[in-house]
Amino acid sequence: MINFEMRKSGMLGRRNQNILNDETLKNIYGSQSLQYFNQDNSVTFVFSDSKPFDLIELEQLLQAVGWGRRPLRRVKRALDNSLLKVGLWQHDPKFPRLIGFARCTGDGIIDAAIWDVAINPVYQGYGLGKQLMTYLMRSLKREGISRVTLFADSDVINFYKRQGWTLEPKGNKCAFLYSN
C-alpha cells in the first residue's frame, strides 16, 4: 500500500492504487484495480477495468440513473466491442455490488468516446463519479489515445467542466443522429 490519500470529503477513506498484494481482491477485480478502505482497513469501494459484468445488474444500474431499457443481447455485443469497460463495486467478498459504470468505444489510437457514465443515485455526492472518470482517463492514457470525446446531458455539464473538459471549442459543434 504505497499510494495513500484522504478525500476532501473524507467519505471515501484511504486509497490503494494499482498495487494489489491481496490475492483475494486481485482474483475478483484484476491487477489494475483501485481500492478504497474504511478506517478499520476493510475495503469499501473498488474500481476495476477487468472484472466481468452481470448484464442484468448493469442494466438495473443504468435504469436507476434514468436511462431507457435496452435488449440485453445487444448490450452484451456492445460491451464485447467496447475498448474499455470500468466498473465501480461496493466490495463484498461474495457479492460485490455494481454501483458505477462507464465504457469507451473508439479506434484505440486516435479517437475514443465515453458512454454510459453512471453512479447509483444512492452513492452520488461522494466524489465517486470524479474518481471513475480519473480511473478511466488514466486507462485511456496508458493506451496513448490522443482525443477523447463525450456527449453530456445538460445537468452534468458542470461535472465535466470541473474536471477540465472543454465545451465545443474552436467553433466546433456536434450533431446527433438517431436512426431507426
Place this chain on the structure above:
Amino acid sequence: MINFEMRKSGMLGRRNQNILNDETLKNIYGSQSLQYFNQDNSVTFVFSDSKPFDLIELEQLLQAVGWGRRPLRRVKRALDNSLLKVGLWQHDPKFPRLIGFARCTGDGIIDAAIWDVAINPVYQGYGLGKQLMTYLMRSLKREGISRVTLFADSDVINFYKRQGWTLEPKGNKCAFLYSN
C-alpha cells in the same frame, strides 16, 4: 444494372448500386461498391467499403482539406480498429485515385461515431459528399446500429443539417477533451 438514377446536378451521371456484373470492377472495389457512369458508359466515380487504402494517398487527401499531419503508423492502427472505412475513387483501371474518405468507430451495436469525412476540394460541389454520407449510413444501417454521432466543424453544419442530422437535441451538449 438495375438501379438507375440521374443526379439533380447532372454532374455525376448514372448510378449503378450494389449490383456489380463487371468482374474487373468487383476485383478492384468489392461487391458492395456503388458506381457512377459517364454518358458513354465509362465508370467515373466509385464508392467502396472494402478497397484498401494507400496510407500516404489518404493522408494527402486529408491534408488537402486542411487537416493536420498524423504519424502514418498511428493512422494505420486507427484504420485497422475502425468499424467501417469508405473510400471514394475516381476510377481508373490501373490507378484509381482516392478523392473522398470517411470512417466510423464504435461498438458496432449501440453507438457509432463518424470521423475524417473528406472530399478533395477539386471535386467538391457535385454532391459527392452527400453520396458518401448516404453510402456510409446505409452500411451502418445494415449493421443495425441505433445511434450515430459526429462532430462537425462550424462551416459544414448546414451540410449535415440538410441531410437530417440534428444539432444537440433535448438539451444535450457535447464536450471535447484533447489529452496530451
